Amino acid sequence: MTLxxxxxxxxxxxxxxxxxxxxxxxxxxxSGEERGQLASKFSFERVELFEEPESEHRSVRPVHPAFEHIxxxxxxxxxxVALNDIDHDGLADDVVWVDARTDQVYVGPVPGTxxxxxxxxxxxxxxDPTVAPMGCVPADMNxxxxxxxxxxFWGRPPIAYLRxxxxxxxxxxxxxxxxxxxxxEIWNTNAVTFxxxxxxxxxxxxxxxxxxxxxxxxDDSADDGAELQRSMSRACNGGRNRFLLWDQATSGERPSVxxxxxxxxxxxxxxxxxxxxxxxxxxxxxxxxxxxxxxxxELFHNRSTPGSLDLVPVLGRRDWTTPRSKVLGRDSYKGMxxxxxxxxxxxxxxxxxxxxxTEYGLQESQFLFVSTGQIEDFAAGxxxxxxxxxxxxxxxxxxxxxxxxxxxxNDGALEALQGVGFMTGEINRWPELHEAAMGNDQLLALAGxxxxxxxxxxLSGRASNPFHVRASDGRFYDLARDIGLxxxxxxxxxxxxxxDGDGDLDLVLGNQWQSAVLLRNETTAAGRxxxxxxxxxxxxxxxxxxxxxxxxxxxxxxxxxxxxVGAAVRVxxxxxxxxxxxxxxxxxxxxxxxxxxxxxxxDSDPDIPLRVELDxxxxxxxxxxxxxxxxxxxxxxxxxxxRERGE
Numbered sequence: 001m002t003l004x005x006x007x008x009x010x011x012x013x014x015x016x017x018x019x020x021x022x023x024x025x026x027x028x029x030x031s032g033e034e035r036g037q038l039a040s041k042f043s044f045e046r047v048e049l050f051e052e053p054e055s056e057h058r059s060v061r062p063v064h065p066a067f068e069h070i071x072x073x074x075x076x077x078x079x080x081v082a083l084n085d086i087d088h089d090g091l092a093d094d095v096v097w098v099d100a101r102t103d104q105v106y107v108g109p110v111p112g113t114x115x116x117x118x119x120x121x122x123x124x125x126x127x128d129p130t131v132a133p134m135g136c137v138p139a140d141m142n143x144x145x146x147x148x149x150x151x152x153f154w155g156r157p158p159i160a161y162l163r164x165x166x167x168x169x170x171x172x173x174x175x176x177x178x179x180x181x182x183x184x185e186i187w188n189t190n191a192v193t194f195x196x197x198x199x200x201x202x203x204x205x206x207x208x209x210x211x212x213x214x215x216x217x218x219d220d221s222a223d224d225g226a227e228l229q230r231s232m233s234r235a236c237n238g239g240r241n242r243f244l245l246w247d248q249a250t251s252g253e254r255p256s257v258x259x260x261x262x263x264x265x266x267x268x269x270x271x272x273x274x275x276x277x278x279x280x281x282x283x284x285x286x287x288x289x290x291x292x293x294x295x296x297x298e299l300f301h302n303r304s305t306p307g308s309l310d311l312v313p314v315l316g317r318r319d320w321t322t323p324r325s326k327v328l329g330r331d332s333y334k335g336m337x338x339x340x341x342x343x344x345x346x347x348x349x350x351x352x353x354x355x356x357x358t359e360y361g362l363q364e365s366q367f368l369f370v371s372t373g374q375i376e377d378f379a380a381g382x383x384x385x386x387x388x389x390x391x392x393x394x395x396x397x398x399x400x401x402x403x404x405x406x407x408x409x410n411d412g413a414l415e416a417l418q419g420v421g422f423m424t425g426e427i428n429r430w431p432e433l434h435e436a437a438m439g440n441d442q443l444l445a446l447a448g449x450x451x452x453x454x455x456x457x458x459l460s461g462r463a464s465n466p467f468h469v470r471a472s473d474g475r476f477y478d479l480a481r482d483i484g485l486x487x488x489x490x491x492x493x494x495x496x497x498x499x500d501g502d503g504d505l506d507l508v509l510g511n512q513w514q515s516a517v518l519l520r521n522e523t524t525a526a527g528r529x530x531x532x533x534x535x536x537x538x539x540x541x542x543x544x545x546x547x548x549x550x551x552x553x554x555x556x557x558x559x560x561x562x563x564x565v566g567a568a569v570r571v572x573x574x575x576x577x578x579x580x581x582x583x584x585x586x587x588x589x590x591x592x593x594x595x596x597x598x599x600x601x602x603d604s605d606p607d608i609p610l611r612v613e614l615d616x617x618x619x620x621x622x623x624x625x626x627x628x629x630x631x632x633x634x635x636x637x638x639x640x641x642x643r644e645r646g647e
Contacts, residue, residue: 028393034471038469038471039482042408042479044483046517047518048516048517048518049097049516049518059075059513061218062129063217064216064217064220064222064226069454071455072454072457073423078133078512079514080135081098081508081590082136082591083110083496084592085594086107087109088559089115089557090554090555090556090557090559091498092499092596093113093115093500095495098151105151106120110506112500120172122161123151128155130155130218131153131154132218134152134590135190137192140563141203142249142257143202144165144255145559145561148255150205153188154211154217154218155187155217155218157179157182158189162176165253178256180259181261186215189208189210190210190589190590191206191273191589193585193586193587195286195585196285197286197311198305198308199304199305201619204246205246206243206275207242208273210239211226212237213240228444234295237445238294241269241270241272243262243309244261270295274336274337274354275289275291278584279349280340280349281378282375284617285303291589298313299351313381315329316330316382317377328383336355336401336589337353338352338354338587339351339405339588347570352366352369352404353366354402355367356398357395357398361430361460362437363396365396366395366396367389369383369385392474392475398420399421399463401492402492402591404496407598407600410503412577413470415467416466417465419589420466421490423453425456425461426456426458429459432451432453464481465491467483467485485519490514493588494507494509496508498531498598501634503633505598506520506521507521527602528602528604529632531597532569532597533555533596534595534597534639535563536563537560538562540638542640547626547640548614553633555636561638563595566583572613573601606631610631612628614628614637619641624639
């Protein structure tokens with residue numbers, strides 16, 4: 001017997017079925033009262049960094065003839081910023097930034113911090129016009145206690161600008177340009193990080209490349225072939241990534257550093273846009289997360305020994321409710337940024353990854369891979385992470401680049417920030433991009449089949465950088481408009497650091513074809529904090545049997561010490577919660593945060609010391625563990641090392 005329903009009954013059945021689905025699909029909302037309370041906690045002053053004359057600015061680069069009609073697309077990268085203590089006055093009040101408008105790298109004091117040197121340019125004026133800087137990472141590469149600057153490019157391998165020991169004046173003459181790879185090779189680099197990958201106590205380099213090696217992307221007179229990606233999700237024709245293991249270094253008037261260059265660990269050139277290194281399993285060997293534009297992101301479990309690199313790719317576990325595209329290491333999205341932080345205070349770092357989620361454009365997903373705590377899974381080749389971005393409210397934003405998890409009001413809860421936007425113009429090019437993306441992969445690599453994308457065209461160019469704040473229901477909500485930070489700058493890079501030493505973190509944004517911007521944190525309701533300069537001092541080592549030397553406050557002007565990249569710190573709070581962080585060597589897309597560690601403590605008693613655990617490797621790779629008691633505020637922690645110890 002067939003059950004026949006009248007039209008009105010059928011409509012009623014449809015409504016009964018669709019209504020629950022409608023309500024289930026609606027995103028949670030935040031009450032106006034709580035939204036106002038959360039927004040009132042934040043205040044920022046916007047300051048543009050040093051401007052060059054407008055006549056020197058441009059908004060597109062000369063490109064390979066095959067790419068001329070999509071020059072806007074090809075010219076969409078290159079803005080970068082980094083915060084560090086370049087002048088060694090004890091504060092992260094120096095900024096290095098790449099301005100795509102002039103293809104120049106600038107070094108200068110953060111405006112308003114009172115530094116006593118003039119901004120200067122780092123690159124020579126006669127740099128090959130087919131070469132353009134894409135990013136910069138400050139680090140002490142030759143271990144002499146002075147901060148050097150690595151600059152990476154499209155069109156050649158990176159250059160190390162090493163600080164001269166005989167120069168007391170901070171200007172371009174105080175740095176020596178040093179090639180770390182054969183200068184005649186053509187690399188197109190978009191991601192670099194420093195980390196002690198093999199556990200020998202010295203900083204190695206991971207270099208992530210984009211276009212295939214040898215591609216003369218910025219040579220408008222080239223007469224050879226040039227390819228785009230052969231797939232939007234499984235392209236393997238990008239540049240080869242490199243691992244550079246630290247070998248030896250010298251200081252003095254002509255400083256140098258030498259690396260052993262190793263091939264990448266996989267056979268697929270994956271169009272890398274971002275990279276992050278952090279110890280995710282507690283053995284003090286950093287794992288490596290590689291965010292790829294046109295292929296699955298990769299997480300490598302580190303099983304290396306000194307002098308021998310062994311990085312094993314691991315994959316997330318998929319269950320029947322999880323699409324493959326949201327499983328770590330199996331995704332098909334456009335990985336463009338990465339950051340590490342412990343979002344749930346369980347002692348294990350989680351991973352925040354940027355992709356593309358543009359309304360009426362491309363709906364992928366931002367990722368927040370939360371650790372399950374089952375660290376033993378690494379040994380079996382499994383990544384112990386699940387994507388919690390949707391239930392936590394972080395799965396949707398826009399065309400996103402750098403992502404940051406950071407506590408800006410010192411209340412102990414992290415805020416989630418992203419730089420978003422691609423091309424700003426008047427003509428919406430999403431229909432053309434959809435048509436190209438839906439075409440045959442055999443044609444996708446051929447630039448001639450792409451529609452024009454030139455200055456004046458728009459792809460998510462008017463999106464606002466999200467400022468996600470965690471509410472009482474545990475979800476993150478975008479409060480950028482409520483805070484007065486509805487910035488539409490096509491931001492690529494976000495760097496964080498306490499530039500004025502007042503205990504709250506400030507932000508510097510690197511914007512494509514626009515000035516870099518300082519967002520000075522003027523939050524008046526900030527809680528207490530614990531700030532740590534974690535250093536290795538080669539000139540004044542701690543005494544034998546004394547694992548660390550702790551002094552209150554900043555290290556002071558003129559100190560010579562290097563950041564202890566890779567050192568892990570756990571802060572035990574009175575209520576039993578544990579806050580974890582590690583000294584970073586350059587995680588992200590093109591923003592590099594200060595290596596100082598910062599922990600928000602809310603209303604903790606300023607007179608009650610906190611138990612702080614530290615783990616690190618010395619200059620011979622030996623592991624150390626100790627704990628100290630510290631009250632809130634800034635402290636300088638100098639770690640044990642022993643250059644004279646025999647192997």
